[in-house]
Amino acid sequence: MQYLSIMADLTAFLEKLNHVFIEKDRYKQMLIGLLNTFKITAGALVVGVIIGVIIAAVRTSYDKNKESMALNKGFGYYALSIINSFCKFYLTIIRGTPVVVQLMICYFIIFANARDGIPVAIFAFGINSGAYVAEIFRAGIMSIDNGQFEAGRSLGFNYLQTMKSIIIPQMFKAVLPTLCNEFIALLKETSVAGYVGVVDITKAGNTIAGRTYNYFIPLLTVALIYLIMVMILTKLVGILERRLRKSDR
Amino acid sequence: MTDNVLIKVENLKKHYNGGAVKALDGINCEIKKGEVVVIIGPSGSGKSTLLRSLNLLEIPSSGHIYFEDTDITAKKVNINVHRQKMGMVFQHFNLFANMTVLKNMTIAPVKLLGKSKTEAKNEALELLKRVGLEDRADAYPSQLSGGQKQRVAIVRSLAMNPDVILFDEPTSALDPEMVGEVLDVMKELAADGMTMVVVTHEMGFAREVGNRVLFMDDGKILEEGTPEQIFGNPQNPRLKDFLSKVL
Numbered sequence: 001m002q003y004l005s006i007m008a009d010l011t012a013f014l015e016k017l018n019h020v021f022i023e024k025d026r027y028k029q030m031l032i033g034l035l036n037t038f039k040i041t042a043g044a045l046v047v048g049v050i051i052g053v054i055i056a057a058v059r060t061s062y063d064k065n066k067e068s069m070a071l072n073k074g075f076g077y078y079a080l081s082i083i084n085s086f087c088k089f090y091l092t093i094i095r096g097t098p099v100v101v102q103l104m105i106c107y108f109i110i111f112a113n114a115r116d117g118i119p120v121a122i123f124a125f126g127i128n129s130g131a132y133v134a135e136i137f138r139a140g141i142m143s144i145d146n147g148q149f150e151a152g153r154s155l156g157f158n159y160l161q162t163m164k165s166i167i168i169p170q171m172f173k174a175v176l177p178t179l180c181n182e183f184i185a186l187l188k189e190t191s192v193a194g195y196v197g198v199v200d201i202t203k204a205g206n207t208i209a210g211r212t213y214n215y216f217i218p219l220l221t222v223a224l225i226y227l228i229m230v231m232i233l234t235k236l237v238g239i240l241e242r243r244l245r246k247s248d249r
Numbered sequence: 250m251t252d253n254v255l256i257k258v259e260n261l262k263k264h265y266n267g268g269a270v271k272a273l274d275g276i277n278c279e280i281k282k283g284e285v286v287v288i289i290g291p292s293g294s295g296k297s298t299l300l301r302s303l304n305l306l307e308i309p310s311s312g313h314i315y316f317e318d319t320d321i322t323a324k325k326v327n328i329n330v331h332r333q334k335m336g337m338v339f340q341h342f343n344l345f346a347n348m349t350v351l352k353n354m355t356i357a358p359v360k361l362l363g364k365s366k367t368e369a370k371n372e373a374l375e376l377l378k379r380v381g382l383e384d385r386a387d388a389y390p391s392q393l394s395g396g397q398k399q400r401v402a403i404v405r406s407l408a409m410n411p412d413v414i415l416f417d418e419p420t421s422a423l424d425p426e427m428v429g430e431v432l433d434v435m436k437e438l439a440a441d442g443m444t445m446v447v448v449t450h451e452m453g454f455a456r457e458v459g460n461r462v463l464f465m466d467d468g469k470i471l472e473e474g475t476p477e478q479i480f481g482n483p484q485n486p487r488l489k490d491f492l493s494k495v496l
């Protein structure tokens with residue numbers, strides 16, 4: 001008796017699944033959404049890391065060299081101070097406003113003529129993530145003992161060589177967990193891309209929910225997909241971390 | 250300038266807070282080739298600041314430093330080239346934590362002197378053998394004892410084939426039983442004719458190995474002389490007071 005009722009429940013559920021995802025090929029929308037979420041996240045990640053590296057480099061170079069450069073105030077000193085101020089301004093604006101608002105400003109004001117929302121979303125999320133990545137990298141560089149830097153300089157490496165060969169590799173290892181955190185946050189933040197007409201995974205789920213009057217299955221599926229993506233990302237970073245930890249006892 | 254003067258310091262000053270703190274207050278001294286100069290003095294006397302100024306890790310407020318007849322405090326000088334010829338050994342070793350001993354020693358010769366990896370590696374192994382650490386070539390710094398780290402730090406600076414090595418309290422961070430192994434390496438270096446400037450609290454080393462001892466306090470060199478003069482017949486009351494406390 002009980003067996004039959006479970007069977008009946010299962011059949012009903014499969015029917016619902018069929019209705020939600022298979023009819024009218026609605027699963028294709030989910031796949032497109034998934035692909036778009038992936039595109040936006042990956043693109044924004046690249047943009048964010050590039051911006052982050054540049055800004056962290058400027059800010060730490062300024063902090064480390066302002067004393068020595070102030071002694072003979074050349075062109076470089078003034079250039080670096082101006083760029084440094086600009087970086088601070090950028091960090092203040094980006095970290096001080098919500099990412100949805102930034103995204104909408106990008107789409108409806110700055111790129112008002114854009115037809116495709118995806119590049120705009122990549123741009124907006126990249127600019128946003130860059131601010132956070134910059135501070136993560138800066139914190140990482142500051143956390144490396146200054147003795148490492150002095151040892152590099154005393155051997156004859158110039159500032160950039162010291163950074164590149166000695167400080168950055170150690171910094172990267174130190175910030176990897178925090179950086180992973182930022183990437184996870186970024187992945188989930190892209191769920192607001194629907195605001196500018198991009199069909200990401202959240203938007204796709206929401207649309208299907210509206211069409212089929214079934215919210216349970218599509219939204220839980222969306223949640224599950226995010227969860228799986230985050231778990232995969234965490235796993236990959238974990239592997240990388242273990243590899244880099246070789247030099248610790 | 251005479252031929253055998255390697256480093257010449259002229260009226261060197263280092264002020265903080267707009268002159269309120271005078272870490273170095275008009276230092277004049279010369280370091281000759283092959284000489285072992287030991288700088289002693291109470292903490293806060295400016296001895297480490299002076300040493301770190303010699304390769305411009307500290308930027309002096311005024312004065313001149315001539316290294317091999319070049320004024321390295323001049324604006325247009327590329328200090329990186331000169332630093333290749335001035336090794337430095339730090340109190341806290343400062344081995345590159347993410348690299349093996351071998352990589353620590355070869356990275357600078359390969360990237361800065363253009364040596365091939367094999368050549369640099371062979372030279373590094375040779376140097377490691379000299380300090381009895383050839384079996385630790387593939388170890389990471391975190392796997393070494395303090396004394397081993399400092400010996401690696403010394404041969405790392407030697408790998409650049411420098412004209413002078415600056416030692417900034419090389420034994421101060423070591424367990425007492427490890428001090429000896431580091432001092433032995435330094436004695437050997439001195440015997441080989443390496444020019445050395447050593448800031449240390451090891452009075453025994455200063456007396457035994459130093460050719461000349463500088464006593465500093467309040468950013469000034471108060472007395473200068475051979476170890477016999479400084480330890481046997483000190484003149485300055487501050488030096489007498491200092492020696493009565495440390496000896």
